[in-house]
Amino acid sequence: MADHSTHVAGIGNAIVDVLVHADDLLLHKLGLAKGVMTLIDADQAETIYAQLPPGIECSGGSAANTIVGIAGLGGRAAYMGKVRDDQLGQVFRHDIRSSGVRFDTPAATGGPSTARCFVLVTPDAQRTMLTYLGACVDFGPDDIDGTVIGNAAVTYLEGYLYDPPAAKQAFQQAAAIAHDAGKMVSLSLSDPFCVDRHRDAFLDLVSGHVDILFANEAELCSLYRTESFDDAIRNVRGHCKVAAVTRGALGSVVATDEDVHVVGADTVAQVVDTTGAGDLYAAGFLFGFTQGRDLPICAMLGGIAAGEIISHFGARPEHPLRELARAKLGANTFENM
Amino acid sequence: MADHSTHVAGIGNAIVDVLVHADDLLLHKLGLAKGVMTLIDADQAETIYAQLPPGIECSGGSAANTIVGIAGLGGRAAYMGKVRDDQLGQVFRHDIRSSGVRFDTPAATGGPSTARCFVLVTPDAQRTMLTYLGACVDFGPDDIDGTVIGNAAVTYLEGYLYDPPAAKQAFQQAAAIAHDAGKMVSLSLSDPFCVDRHRDAFLDLVSGHVDILFANEAELCSLYRTESFDDAIRNVRGHCKVAAVTRGALGSVVATDEDVHVVGADTVAQVVDTTGAGDLYAAGFLFGFTQGRDLPICAMLGGIAAGEIISHFGARPEHPLRELARAKLGANTFENM
Numbered sequence: 001m002a003d004h005s006t007h008v009a010g011i012g013n014a015i016v017d018v019l020v021h022a023d024d025l026l027l028h029k030l031g032l033a034k035g036v037m038t039l040i041d042a043d044q045a046e047t048i049y050a051q052l053p054p055g056i057e058c059s060g061g062s063a064a065n066t067i068v069g070i071a072g073l074g075g076r077a078a079y080m081g082k083v084r085d086d087q088l089g090q091v092f093r094h095d096i097r098s099s100g101v102r103f104d105t106p107a108a109t110g111g112p113s114t115a116r117c118f119v120l121v122t123p124d125a126q127r128t129m130l131t132y133l134g135a136c137v138d139f140g141p142d143d144i145d146g147t148v149i150g151n152a153a154v155t156y157l158e159g160y161l162y163d164p165p166a167a168k169q170a171f172q173q174a175a176a177i178a179h180d181a182g183k184m185v186s187l188s189l190s191d192p193f194c195v196d197r198h199r200d201a202f203l204d205l206v207s208g209h210v211d212i213l214f215a216n217e218a219e220l221c222s223l224y225r226t227e228s229f230d231d232a233i234r235n236v237r238g239h240c241k242v243a244a245v246t247r248g249a250l251g252s253v254v255a256t257d258e259d260v261h262v263v264g265a266d267t268v269a270q271v272v273d274t275t276g277a278g279d280l281y282a283a284g285f286l287f288g289f290t291q292g293r294d295l296p297i298c299a300m301l302g303g304i305a306a307g308e309i310i311s312h313f314g315a316r317p318e319h320p321l322r323e324l325a326r327a328k329l330g331a332n333t334f335e336n337m
Numbered sequence: 338m339a340d341h342s343t344h345v346a347g348i349g350n351a352i353v354d355v356l357v358h359a360d361d362l363l364l365h366k367l368g369l370a371k372g373v374m375t376l377i378d379a380d381q382a383e384t385i386y387a388q389l390p391p392g393i394e395c396s397g398g399s400a401a402n403t404i405v406g407i408a409g410l411g412g413r414a415a416y417m418g419k420v421r422d423d424q425l426g427q428v429f430r431h432d433i434r435s436s437g438v439r440f441d442t443p444a445a446t447g448g449p450s451t452a453r454c455f456v457l458v459t460p461d462a463q464r465t466m467l468t469y470l471g472a473c474v475d476f477g478p479d480d481i482d483g484t485v486i487g488n489a490a491v492t493y494l495e496g497y498l499y500d501p502p503a504a505k506q507a508f509q510q511a512a513a514i515a516h517d518a519g520k521m522v523s524l525s526l527s528d529p530f531c532v533d534r535h536r537d538a539f540l541d542l543v544s545g546h547v548d549i550l551f552a553n554e555a556e557l558c559s560l561y562r563t564e565s566f567d568d569a570i571r572n573v574r575g576h577c578k579v580a581a582v583t584r585g586a587l588g589s590v591v592a593t594d595e596d597v598h599v600v601g602a603d604t605v606a607q608v609v610d611t612t613g614a615g616d617l618y619a620a621g622f623l624f625g626f627t628q629g630r631d632l633p634i635c636a637m638l639g640g641i642a643a644g645e646i647i648s649h650f651g652a653r654p655e656h657p658l659r660e661l662a663r664a665k666l667g668a669n670t671f672e673n674m
Contacts (some may be wrong), residue, residue: 021655029606054432057394068391087424106414113424245367276665316391318358 006102007290008186009074011144011174012063013136013160013167014081014105015115015236016088017275019313020055022120027128027326034122038190039163045132048118055089058314059095060117063158065315066278069305072321074337075290078102078148080174081187082139083101087112089135094159095316098245104145108138119275121313127275133164140166141173149174149218150181152210153290156282159190162198167243184214184241189284191218196222206239209268212289213243214282220245242289244299246281248274249301254295262301266307266328276315283326291337306326342414343439345523346489348481349400350473350497350504350512351418351442351552352452353425356650357392359457364465371459374466374528376500378532382453382469389455393653394425396432399527400495402613402652408437408641409658411674412627413487415439417511419476425451426472432653434619441482445475456612458650464612470501477503478510486511488520490627494525494621501536512546520576523549525619525652526556533559543576549569549626550580551619557582565643570597579626581636583610583618588640591632600636602643603665614651617642621662628674634666 027034030048033317040048061081079096085107092114096103113136119127127157144245149155157177161167175185187202187210189195195202202223206213213236215223220232220243229247233255236243243255251265286300293301304325305317312318326334356359364371367385370631379384394406398418407414416433419427422444428453433440452471456464492515495656498504512522524539524547526532532539537559543550550573555568557580561572566584570592588602621638630638641662642654648657661672 049431050435052435054435055427055428056394056651059391089596091392093396094386097387098391205486314393326499 005076005151005153006078006148007152008067008070008154008156008286009078009080009148010067010156011080011161011171012061012158013115013133013164014064014083014092015061015117015131015136016092017058017060017117017119017315018055019058019119019121020052022053022122022128024122025093027120027122032120032130034128035126036193037131040130040132040328042112042132045116048130048265052118054100056272056313057091058316059092059142060315062160062188063156064096065279066156066283066286067101067279068099068286068316069321072317073305073325074322075282075287080105080143080145080149080289082108082135082143083114084108084135086113088116105139108135111135111274121273121275121315125271125274126174127264127273135162135220135275136167137164138166138252139164139170141170144177146168149177150183152183154184154186154286156186156286158188159266160210161200162194162201179209184211184215186286188212188278189215189223190199192218192222195219198294199223206236207267210243212242212286213240214278214285215243216246216278242295244281244285244302246278252281252299254299254306256295261296261299263303268307268311271310273313274310276288276309277306279315280309280317297333300329301325322330342488342490343415344483344489345404345491345493345623346403346415347400347493348415348417348468348494348498348508349657350400350501351400351420351429352398352454352468352473353429354395354397354454354456355392356395356456356458356657357389359390360458364459369457369465369467371383371465373530374468377467377469379469380582385455385467388646394428395653396429397496397652399525399616400493401433402495402616403582403620403623404438405433405436405653406617406658407624408619409625409654410638410642410662411659412624416478417442417482419445419472419480420451421445421448423450425610439485439585442472442476442480443556445472448472450570453670458610458612460649462608462611464604464610472502474499474501475503476507478507480513481507483514486514487519487520488564489515491521491523491623493523493525493623496531496535496539496670498554499531499538508613508663521548522546523551523623524553525615526560529555529559532556536560543573546581547577549623550577551615551622552580553615575619579632581618581639583615583643589618589636591636593632598633598636600633600640603640605644605648608647610650611647613646616652617646617654625674630674634670637666638662654666
């Protein structure tokens, strides 16, 4: 039965993105700092929506994007997250399942509607996000499927889970189940301000319970309250087995106790929208990792998946990731993955 | 007050599109003929959705796309159509209003959900559509705002309105109000199979009540049951004041009693998705027409708007149409529009 188990089980806030084009003037008018994720309530969501240009709706959610990417690369992937039994919830469920991901978390039958994230994409391809958590606040320990977690090589958790209180408990429970089963736990720091909101808890987690940490440069620096990337890398080594840190066009750095790998970014003809870049980097990395590949190959796979996602609007892949990775890495390297 | 009246008032089925990439195999599996619009019921919608890959949601509806295009070119535009008070209805209302269109039709508070159209886009950029009419069946004569229609230079109606029975009555009422006020009525034939379903009614309309007819080659040939484009053009001349007939990459033909203009298509670097090509042609044409421009200029404006829409996924403009038209036609020609 072992070969039928899951490579990666992801847990996160189940969100539908509303993607809109915006300029710096609109960000200024809404009082938003570029590149940041801000939490908003239902009233704010309505007020802000009224000020936004026409959009397109697309399934999102940080860990969900990662898990869909892993399935697209050919990994066996499962997801847990809470939607409501409304139209956007149906959209989320359809999209993740039709991507080949196992997703069985029951929809909430009452309470807030399915979560929405307004993603404002500026002409410089940066995204600024406003998240209404909606039904995500109803995700709790009861929604953790222990059998799936216990059979997954890696359980992947997004830092954003620390925002809805019950999800934080679910997060801790999932991590405990994974470790009791001798499996690995991976955390994505999600956002520098998310790190700011939950720094002590994250420091605790990283040093005690996280095997594979994902962060970008700003998030890692925020975690260790330093402005020096080098200091941040020095700090994280030894705190967790593997830290994979992305640096945009500079590629990524993978740090372990023994080694530091510096891997270049994939070349992209035109960067259209950076939404999901970190999510898809984690997808490529974890796919390689659960296939037993060396860390530099994992980082290259991360770069390839991130390169696909930033070349178009939206945070779910538009091109078959497995074919793309095979073409970029060569059939030989990709064989048996 | 005259200069504050509406240039074009559109009436149509208010629909949210679910755009998915598909291949010929999937069309075959679903038993669909490429390029056609098929009506489906709620059960079929559910069954088919389960077989579709992940999608993106985007406001659509034939006449709504046209009206949004007119607003984007700088015209004063209004729309009437029925959504429900659900999430997709909110999306439709937000998108059309934030495009600068007046849209006041009250949402249905009960009954079927907001209409959805599955748009399957094949690698050859053709689109095959499956429409669940949902709340559109609740659009009726009471939803016609006579003041708006009476003050609009042109009332624009999509042929698809003949599918929900009460909308057909609303259609006829709107046309009567427009003519009583001395204004013009425009009809788009929508789809060859829509023409097939309602041929006699359309023939009646075109010869008696339509001032400006929009059709593509296949629709016009279907209307007059001929395989010869030339015959179809001969038939339509005299049946209505102006017939603007699109022929894809061949451009369009504008026929009146006095004259026939043959106008080339706009050049497009890459055709990605032809969804909305006819809708946006009508937008450009009607914008020019209501600005008092000569018919060949109207046809060129139609080609420019259609060229924008087929260069990307989805049937709502992604680039500012007014700037595009000014760049293509030259500031002099565009002046005072």
